Amino acid sequence: MTVYKNLSLGSERALYAIKNAEVENCSFAGAEDGESALKECRNIKVKNSVFELRYPLWHLKGGLIENCKMTENCRAALWYDDGVEIKNSVLGCIKALRECDNIKLSGCNIDSREFGWFCRGVEIKGGELVSEYPFLKCGNMRVEGLNMKAKYSFQYLENAVIEDSFLDTKDAFWHSRGVTVKNSVIKGEYLAWYSEGLKLINCKIIGTQPL
Numbered sequence: 001m002t003v004y005k006n007l008s009l010g011s012e013r014a015l016y017a018i019k020n021a022e023v024e025n026c027s028f029a030g031a032e033d034g035e036s037a038l039k040e041c042r043n044i045k046v047k048n049s050v051f052e053l054r055y056p057l058w059h060l061k062g063g064l065i066e067n068c069k070m071t072e073n074c075r076a077a078l079w080y081d082d083g084v085e086i087k088n089s090v091l092g093c094i095k096a097l098r099e100c101d102n103i104k105l106s107g108c109n110i111d112s113r114e115f116g117w118f119c120r121g122v123e124i125k126g127g128e129l130v131s132e133y134p135f136l137k138c139g140n141m142r143v144e145g146l147n148m149k150a151k152y153s154f155q156y157l158e159n160a161v162i163e164d165s166f167l168d169t170k171d172a173f174w175h176s177r178g179v180t181v182k183n184s185v186i187k188g189e190y191l192a193w194y195s196e197g198l199k200l201i202n203c204k205i206i207g208t209q210p211l
Contacts, residue, residue, distance in 0.1 A: 001045075010034050010053065019043055028053050051077065060084055070096070072111075078103075091115075097122075154179070173198060186210075 002021040009015065010030025015023065019042040028037045029052040036055045038044065043062040051057075051070040060081040069090040070077045076095040078084070081103065088107040096112040097103065100119045108127040115134040116122060122135075124143045131150040135141070141160040146167075153169040154160070157176040165184045173179055173192040180199040191210035192198050 009037060013037065013039060015041070017041060021045075022047070024048055026050075028056055055079070057081065057084075065089055 002018065003024065004015060004021065004026060005024045007026045008030065009026060009028050010032035012034035014028065014034060014037045016036065017040040018038070021044050023044060023046040026049045029050065034053055036058060037053060038056055038060065039058045041060050041063065045064045046068055047066045049068050051068065052073045054073065054075045055077070056070070056074055057078045058080055062083045064085050064087070066087045067089060070093050072092045072094060074093040076098065077091065077093040078096060078100060079098045080100065082101040085104045086108055091108060091110045091112055093112055095114045096110065097115055097119060098117045102121040103119065104123045105127065106125040110127065110129045113132040115129065115131045116138055117136045119138045120140055122138060122141045124146055126145045129146060129148040129150065133152045134150050135154045135157055137156040138160070139158045141157065143160070143162040144164055146165040148165065148167050148169065150169040152171045153167065154172055154176055155174045157173060157179055159178045161180045162184060163182045167184060167186045169188045171190045172186060172188055173195050176192065176195045176198060178197045179195070180201065181203055182201045183203070185204045185206065187206040189208050191205065191207055
């Protein structure tokens with residue numbers, strides 16, 4: 001594997017389309033304000049790095065992102081990706097994850113107003129999420145041990161299992177289909193309006209107008 005280590009990279013498409021590579025302890029920032037630093041990459045590992053420029057990880061196929069930080073300046077950090085694992089990272093981007101397939105997140109701290117739109121096969125284990133409108137029109141999703149604070153969550157979600165989680169959200173599961181929630185707390189005002197096939201197993205419901 002090619003290794004990129006201890007670099008400060010601010011140019012446009014700084015590591016565009018690299019393959020079978022490791023990126024470690026790098027900073028993607030600077031006055032050059034370059035976009036799309038790791039666009040179109042394949043089979044890469046990114047560790048202990050900081051991203052402060054827009055659209056850094058688009059069209060990534062196969063990869064690991066571990067102990068990284070993406071600030072709000074990244075805007076839309078991970079779009080159109082497939083087969084990526086994200087571990088113990090901070091995602092502070094407004095539209096952090098969109099139109100992605102087969103993404104695994106574990107132990108992440110996420111602050112993203114429009115997180116996880118139009119994604120398929122997302123798996124989340126542990127971590128915290130603050131959002132306004134997370135998981136719009138997602139499918140085939142599994143969530144375990146998530147602590148979430150949001151407003152309009154899981155709208156049009158299909159085929160999902162959520163376990164051992166705390167969901168503090170004004171709305172949840174509107175227009176959803178085939179969703180199962182187990183051993184969780186759902187706190188909010190309007191739960192599951194217009195939903196179909198919702199199963200709540202051993203859950204605590206807190207709200208003014210649920211169901």
